[in-house]
Amino acid sequence: MSAPPRVVGQSLARIDAPGKVTGSAVYAADFALPGMLYGKVFRSTEPHARLVRLDTTRAARMAGVRAVITAADAADVRYGAAVKDEPAFASDIVRYVGQPVAAVAAVTLEAAEAALALIEAAYEPLSPVLDVAAALAPGAPLVHAAWQSYTAIPILQREGNVCNRARIVVGDVERGWVEADRVFEHRFTTAMVHQGYTEPRAAVAAWDSSGQVTVWSNTQLPFDVQATLADILAIAPSKIRVIVPGVGGAFGGKLRVGVEHFAALLARASGRPVKVMTTSEEELTAAYPRQGTVIELKTGVTRDGRLTARQGRIYFDTGAFAGSGPGVASVATLVLAGPYRIPNLFIEGYAVYTNKTNCGSYRAPSGPQANFAVESQMDIIADALGIDPLELRLRNIVHEGDEGPTGQVLTAVGLEECLRRAAEAIGWRDRRPGPGRGKGLACGWWTTTGGSSGVYVKINPDGTVALNTGAVEIGTAALTGAAQVLAEALGVDLADITVVSGDTFATPFDFGAQGSRTAFAVGNACRAAAAELQRKLVAQAAAQLGAPEEALELRDKHVVGPNGRISLADLARQSQLAGGGMIAHGTFIAPGTAYDTKRVEGHVYPAFHSPSFHAHAVDLSVDGETGEVTFHKYVVAQDVGFALNPTYIEGQIEGGVAQGLGQTLSEEIVYRDGRVLNANLTDYKMPTTLDVPRVESILVAHPGRVGPFGAKGVGEPPNIEPPAAVANAIAAAVGVRITSLPITAEKIVLASRGDAR
Amino acid sequence: MSRFEYHEPESLRDAIALAARFGTEASFLAGGTDLIVQLERGRIAPRHVIGLRRVPGLTGIEVNGRVTLGARVTPRAIERAPELAGAFRCLIEGAEVIGGHQVRNVATVGGNLVNASPAADLVPGLLALAGAVTLVGPAGEREVSIEHFLLGPNRTARRPDELLTRVSLPALPTRAATAFLKAGRRRAMEIAVVGVAARLTLDASLERCLEARIALGAVAPTAVRAHQAERALEGQPVGPEAFRRAAEMAQDACRPIDDVRASAAFRRHLVGVLVRRALDRCVTRARSAA
Amino acid sequence: MAKIALTLEINRERHEVLVEPDRTLLDVLRTDLGLTGTKTNCLDAECGVCTVLVDGEAVNACLYLAVVAQGRAITTIEGLAPAGALHPLQQAFVELGAVQCGYCIPGMILSAKAYLDEHPRPSEAQVREALAGNLCRCTGYQKIVDAVLAAAERLAAPVGAS
Numbered sequence A: 001m002s003a004p005p006r007v008v009g010q011s012l013a014r015i016d017a018p019g020k021v022t023g024s025a026v027y028a029a030d031f032a033l034p035g036m037l038y039g040k041v042f043r044s045t046e047p048h049a050r051l052v053r054l055d056t057t058r059a060a061r062m063a064g065v066r067a068v069i070t071a072a073d074a075a076d077v078r079y080g081a082a083v084k085d086e087p088a089f090a091s092d093i094v095r096y097v098g099q100p101v102a103a104v105a106a107v108t109l110e111a112a113e114a115a116l117a118l119i120e121a122a123y124e125p126l127s128p129v130l131d132v133a134a135a136l137a138p139g140a141p142l143v144h145a146a147w148q149s150y151t152a153i154p155i156l157q158r159e160g161n162v163c164n165r166a167r168i169v170v171g172d173v174e175r176g177w178v179e180a181d182r183v184f185e186h187r188f189t190t191a192m193v194h195q196g197y198t199e200p201r202a203a204v205a206a207w208d209s210s211g212q213v214t215v216w217s218n219t220q221l222p223f224d225v226q227a228t229l230a231d232i233l234a235i236a237p238s239k240i241r242v243i244v245p246g247v248g249g250a251f252g253g254k255l256r257v258g259v260e261h262f263a264a265l266l267a268r269a270s271g272r273p274v275k276v277m278t279t280s281e282e283e284l285t286a287a288y289p290r291q292g293t294v295i296e297l298k299t300g301v302t303r304d305g306r307l308t309a310r311q312g313r314i315y316f317d318t319g320a321f322a323g324s325g326p327g328v329a330s331v332a333t334l335v336l337a338g339p340y341r342i343p344n345l346f347i348e349g350y351a352v353y354t355n356k357t358n359c360g361s362y363r364a365p366s367g368p369q370a371n372f373a374v375e376s377q378m379d380i381i382a383d384a385l386g387i388d389p390l391e392l393r394l395r396n397i398v399h400e401g402d403e404g405p406t407g408q409v410l411t412a413v414g415l416e417e418c419l420r421r422a423a424e425a426i427g428w429r430d431r432r433p434g435p436g437r438g439k440g441l442a443c444g445w446w447t448t449t450g451g452s453s454g455v456y457v458k459i460n461p462d463g464t465v466a467l468n469t470g471a472v473e474i475g476t477a478a479l480t481g482a483a484q485v486l487a488e489a490l491g492v493d494l495a496d497i498t499v500v501s502g503d504t505f506a507t508p509f510d511f512g513a514q515g516s517r518t519a520f521a522v523g524n525a526c527r528a529a530a531a532e533l534q535r536k537l538v539a540q541a542a543a544q545l546g547a548p549e550e551a552l553e554l555r556d557k558h559v560v561g562p563n564g565r566i567s568l569a570d571l572a573r574q575s576q577l578a579g580g581g582m583i584a585h586g587t588f589i590a591p592g593t594a595y596d597t598k599r600v601e602g603h604v605y606p607a608f609h610s611p612s613f614h615a616h617a618v619d620l621s622v623d624g625e626t627g628e629v630t631f632h633k634y635v636v637a638q639d640v641g642f643a644l645n646p647t648y649i650e651g652q653i654e655g656g657v658a659q660g661l662g663q664t665l666s667e668e669i670v671y672r673d674g675r676v677l678n679a680n681l682t683d684y685k686m687p688t689t690l691d692v693p694r695v696e697s698i699l700v701a702h703p704g705r706v707g708p709f710g711a712k713g714v715g716e717p718p719n720i721e722p723p724a725a726v727a728n729a730i731a732a733a734v735g736v737r738i739t740s741l742p743i744t745a746e747k748i749v750l751a752s753r754g755d756a757r
Numbered sequence B: 001m002s003r004f005e006y007h008e009p010e011s012l013r014d015a016i017a018l019a020a021r022f023g024t025e026a027s028f029l030a031g032g033t034d035l036i037v038q039l040e041r042g043r044i045a046p047r048h049v050i051g052l053r054r055v056p057g058l059t060g061i062e063v064n065g066r067v068t069l070g071a072r073v074t075p076r077a078i079e080r081a082p083e084l085a086g087a088f089r090c091l092i093e094g095a096e097v098i099g100g101h102q103v104r105n106v107a108t109v110g111g112n113l114v115n116a117s118p119a120a121d122l123v124p125g126l127l128a129l130a131g132a133v134t135l136v137g138p139a140g141e142r143e144v145s146i147e148h149f150l151l152g153p154n155r156t157a158r159r160p161d162e163l164l165t166r167v168s169l170p171a172l173p174t175r176a177a178t179a180f181l182k183a184g185r186r187r188a189m190e191i192a193v194v195g196v197a198a199r200l201t202l203d204a205s206l207e208r209c210l211e212a213r214i215a216l217g218a219v220a221p222t223a224v225r226a227h228q229a230e231r232a233l234e235g236q237p238v239g240p241e242a243f244r245r246a247a248e249m250a251q252d253a254c255r256p257i258d259d260v261r262a263s264a265a266f267r268r269h270l271v272g273v274l275v276r277r278a279l280d281r282c283v284t285r286a287r288s289a290a
Numbered sequence C: 001m002a003k004i005a006l007t008l009e010i011n012r013e014r015h016e017v018l019v020e021p022d023r024t025l026l027d028v029l030r031t032d033l034g035l036t037g038t039k040t041n042c043l044d045a046e047c048g049v050c051t052v053l054v055d056g057e058a059v060n061a062c063l064y065l066a067v068v069a070q071g072r073a074i075t076t077i078e079g080l081a082p083a084g085a086l087h088p089l090q091q092a093f094v095e096l097g098a099v100q101c102g103y104c105i106p107g108m109i110l111s112a113k114a115y116l117d118e119h120p121r122p123s124e125a126q127v128r129e130a131l132a133g134n135l136c137r138c139t140g141y142q143k144i145v146d147a148v149l150a151a152a153e154r155l156a157a158p159v160g161a162s
Helices: A017-022 A058-059 A111-114 A134-137 A175-181 A222-233 A260-269 A280-285 A325-337 A367-385 A389-397 A415-426 A478-490 A518-545 A568-579 A646-665 A724-735 A745-752 B011-023 B035-040 B076-082 B089-095 B111-114 B121-127 B228-234 B240-251 B263-288 C025-032 C088-095 C106-118 C124-131 C142-156
Strands: A038-044 A049-055 A063-071 A098-106 A120-125 A161-170 A182-190 A202-207 A213-217 A238-244 A274-279 A290-301 A307-319 A342-352 A437-446 A452-459 A465-470 A498-502 A553-555 A558-561 A564-568 A582-589 A612-622 A629-638 A695-700 B004-009 B028-029 B048-052 B063-065 B066-070 B134-137 B138-144 B150-152 B163-169 B176-183 B194-202 B207-218 C004-011 C013-019 C049-055 C058-062 C073-075
Touching: A017 C088, A017 C106, A038 A260, A038 A280, A049 A098, A058 A063, A063 A111, A098 A111, A098 A260, A120 A465, A134 A307, A161 A325, A175 A290, A175 A307, A175 A342, A182 A367, A202 A260, A213 A260, A222 A238, A222 A260, A238 C106, A260 A274, A290 A367, A307 A325, A325 A342, A325 A367, A325 A437, A367 A389, A367 A437, A367 A724, A389 A415, A389 A437, A415 A437, A415 A612, A415 A695, A415 C088, A437 A724, A452 A518, A452 A568, A465 A478, A465 A518, A478 A498, A478 A518, A518 A558, A518 A564, A518 A568, A518 A582, A553 A745, A558 A568, A558 C004, A564 A568, A568 A582, A568 C049, A612 A724, A629 A646, A646 A695, A646 A724, A646 C142, A745 B263, B011 B028, B011 B048, B011 B163, B048 C073, B076 B089, B076 C142, B089 B121, B089 B176, B089 B194, B111 B121, B111 B163, B121 B176, B121 B194, B121 B207, B176 B263, B194 B263, B207 B228, B207 B240, B207 B263, B228 B240, B240 B263, C013 C025, C025 C049, C049 C106, C058 C106, C088 C106, C088 C142, C106 C124, C106 C142, C124 C142
Parallel strands: A038 A274, A213 A238, A307 A342, A465 A498, A629 A695, B004 B048, B028 B048, C004 C073
Antiparallel strands: A038 A098, A049 A120, A063 A098, A161 A342, A182 A290, A202 A213, A202 A274, A290 A307, A437 A612, A452 A465, A452 A582, A553 A558, A558 A564, A612 A629, B063 B066, B066 B163, B134 B138, B134 B163, B176 B194, B194 B207, C004 C013, C049 C058, C049 C073
C-alpha cells in the first residue's frame, strides 16, 4: 500500500443500516412461509429423572395439530461440539428442567401451546446434582452414567462428572512459593448469565419433494448447524440448506442448534413448513448461557511486586450436557494466567456436569469470570504490598517478544500503552476523589479465533461488486468491515459493494461468526479474492492499454496505466461476453500459532491467535447506605491492531461494556433445587439506558501480522474487564471487596455492615 | 378460538350490569398492562373481558384542594399534571418510576390499585395521602379507604360486580409536603424492592412535626402504614434524631420476605434508609414552599 | 367467541381484519398484516421491541389488544417516512453508527419520535429516560442517544437551514 487507505479506517455507515431503520430487514423471527405451521417444544419438569411414561395421544388428536414427535422420530444419535452427549429429545433420562422431551406442530401458535398441555409425562425422580461441589463430591450421582461410551475430542480429560480438565504447567509452582515473599489465596464465584439478545432463537424448515430441507435460522454457524442436522435427520449434509436471513443479536448464544432440528423434524412429520421460536422463559431455562464458575487462585509475589508463581483452578458449571464447556475450560487457563510474566504456573480449567441447562459460549467465554478473579486479586496484592495497582501491573505485564503462558511468542503487544492511556484518561493520580468514590483498573488479553473463510467476489457489468460469503452478520458490522477491505483492494467505494451471506448452498464455507473472527478472516479472504481479480483484470486490460501488466494498477474503479485506463465495468462486460465473467474465489485460513505442546494437557485452545490487549478504567461512587453504584466515567483502551471502521469498533466497546456491567451488577440466572426462579425479563435484569455510563474508547493500534491491515478481533474483549474494574473501584470507594458476581447493592451493603451472606 | 368474549359498554350502568351478570368470570380491562400479562402467563382465565374505554367519566384529574383521579388516569397523565407537582409530588414520583413510557402511557391508577401488587408504585403515595377509592355496583356507590381496600397480594375489597371509578385524596394541610422513594436493582423497569412514601406536616415555626404519614411498599402483603413511627414523630422537632427513631420503628412495621429480588434483611435495612431520606425530603420541600 | 371485524388505521391506511378479541395488536400487525417491522420478544412489556405509536404515544403492542386499537391512529416503523426518504431520526441512526443488530431499532426510533414530538429540545438525561423502556443489548445505548440528540437538532432547525 503506497497511498494512505481510502476506505478502510473510515467510519463509513454500515451497508445494512437502511433496511434496519425502516423495518424492511427480515430476521429469522420475522420469516414466514405460506401454509406454515407453528411448533412448540414439550420440556422436562424434573432436573434429573427417569422418564417412565410419555403419552402424546391426546395431543395428536387435538384439532389443529398436524404432528407430534418424540425421540422415536429422530435418529438415535447424540450431538455436541466437544462431547457428543446430547440427544434431540430425552428418551429414558431427563437431565435438566427444560430438556426437550417432545414437540408438536399445529395450525396456530395457540393450538400448539394448548396441545403441549395434553401431553402426559411421568417421571421417577433421581438424585439431582445441583452444583459443582455436589458434582465433584465422592460418590456423587453421575449426570451421565454412560459417559465413557460417548464420542469426544480425543485429547479431552474426562472422568465421571468432569467432561474436561484442561491444564497448563510451566516451571514448578512449589519453587515459586519459596521465591515469593507473600502468597495470596482467594476464592471467587460468578453466576450463570444469559446473552440477552432481543431476538428469540427462531427457525423455519421446509422440505421439498426430493427429500431436501431448507432451514431459515438466526444461527451464527450455518455450516455447523447443517452438520448437526445431518446427524439428527440421518441424511447427507448436502440435502440440508441452512440460510440466515438476519440475526437480532447473538453473542454466542446462537452458535449451535436450538430450534432448527425441531422445525426440520416437525416439517418432515407434518409435510408442511414449520416455524419454531423460543420464548423468554425458554431462553432463560433452556438455552446456552455463560457458565457460572468457582475460581481458586493462589499467587506468589515478591515484596517489590514481582509475580513468582500462580496456581489456579476454575470450575465451570456447564450443566446437563458438555456444550462448549470443554473448550471454555481450556481458554480459561490462558485468561487465568493473565497477560503477565509469571515463570511458574499450574492452572486448571474443569468443565463439570450438573443437572441444569447446558451452558455454551457467551462473548469471550471464560473471559469475564477468570479476569474477575485475576484482576481483583492483583488489586488485593497491590493493596497489601502498598504498591499502586497500576504500577504493580506495569511491573509484570508482557511486552513484545515475551512468551505467553503456553510458550507462544507474543507480538504486537499493545498492553502497556492501553494501561497507561486508560489510567491517564480516568485521572488515575487521584484514585479516591471523594468520600464514597473510587477508581479501578483492570487489564487483559484475548484471542482472534482462527478457522477458514471463503468468498466469491464478482465484478458486475455495471462496475458494482458482489461479495458472496458464507459468514453471518450478527450485528457487529463485521461484513461492512470486510467489504471496506474489499473496496480498498479493488479501488472502488463501499457503496459499490453488495453482500450476499450465510447460505450453505449458495455461499462458500465460513467457520462462522464466533471468536471475534469475521472481519479478520472474511477481510483476508476478500484480499485474496481481490488479488486474483486484479491479476485477471490487469491481464485482460494490458493489451488494450498497450502497457505491461506490471505498470497497471486498480484505482477509481478503473485499471489505470501510463497510456490510459479502462473501467472495471467495461472489463467485466467483456469478460461476461467472452466467457464466464469477472469472478474470483478467495480463501483464508488462519495460520496456527506455535506453542510448547509439553505445557498443556486436555487443551483444545492452547494459544491466543493475533492476540488483543486491553485495559478498562472506571470512576464511580457507591451510596454506602443503599449500595447503589453511580458511574462518573468509564474508559476503555483496546489494542485493535488497526481500526477498520472506528465507529463500529466503538460500538463494540460501548455495547460490550454495557453488557459486561449487567453481568457485574445485576444479572444472574438464579437456580434453586435445579429450577430457575427468575425465568422472565422482569427478574432477569439487563441494563437500561439509565444504568450504563458513557464509555470513552481509546483505540490503540499495534498492528498484527496476520489480520487485514494489521487488524485484530475486537468484538469480544470489551466484555472481559468490566467486572474486575468495577470490583476494584468499589473497593477503592468504600473499602469493600466483593468476590462474587453479580456485585449487587445488597452484597455491598451487607459486606459493609460485616454481615456474612 | 378466543379465550374470552369481549364487551365494550358505553355507559357506567352497562359496565356494572355486565359485571353483575358475569361475576367472577369477568375482568375489567383498563390499560391491560397487568391483565394481559397475567392472561398470557395463564394466571387468570376470564371468560369475559369488559373493556372500559367507552365508559365516560373515568379519565379526569380534578384538583381543587382535594384531588380526584379517574380510574383510567394513566401514570403519564399524573406525571404531566402541573397541579400535582407541588405538595402532591409523591404521586408524580410514584408514577414516573412505573415501567417505561410505553407502560405509563397505557397503565391506569385504577388498574394499579385493583391489581394490588404488594410492590405497586402508586400505592404508597396514595396511602400516605389518605386516599380512598369509589366503588360503584348495582346497589350504588361506596367509598373505601385504601387501607381497607387492599386485603392481600392481588386481593382487594372490590366485589366482582363493582367497578372502581375514582380515587379521592383529601386536601393537604398547609405546610405539608410529600415524597416517594423507590429502591431496585436497576434504575428503570423495576418492580420495587422497597417503596416508601411520606407525608409530613410542619407547624408554623417549620421546626416541629404536626402530623406524619409513612407508607411502605413491597415489604408486606399489602402496602402498609408505619403507625408507630408516625405517632413518634407527631409533636417532635424534625431532624436526624427524630427521623432515625422513626426509621427504626418503620423497620419494625414491615414484614418483608426473601425472594429472588432481595433478602428480607436487606429490605428491612432499605426501609430504614428510605424512610429517613423521604422525611428529610419532605422537610426540605415544606420549608421551601413556605 | 366468534371473530370480530375490525377496521384498523395503520400508517394512515385502513385495514379490515377479522380477528378473535384476544389477539394482540402485535400479533395482528405481524401475522395478519405482514408488517414485521414491529418486533416480537418478551411479550411482557419488559423489552420494548414491540413499541408502536398509538395516537402519537409509545405503547407496547404485545399487551395492547387489537380490538382496543380500533379508532386510533397506529404508527409502525414502516409508516415513519414516505418510501425512499428517511425520517431525520432514521437518518441520524444510520449516520451516527447507532444500528448494530437492528432488532431493537424500530421500537427505539418510535419511542424517540414520540418523545421528540412532545419535547423537541431534550437533554441527554431526558432522552435516556424516554428510552428506558427499550432494551438494547448491542450498542450500550450511547450512539442511540447521540443519534436522537442529533435528530432533535435537525428537526428543530428552521426549514432551509443546512
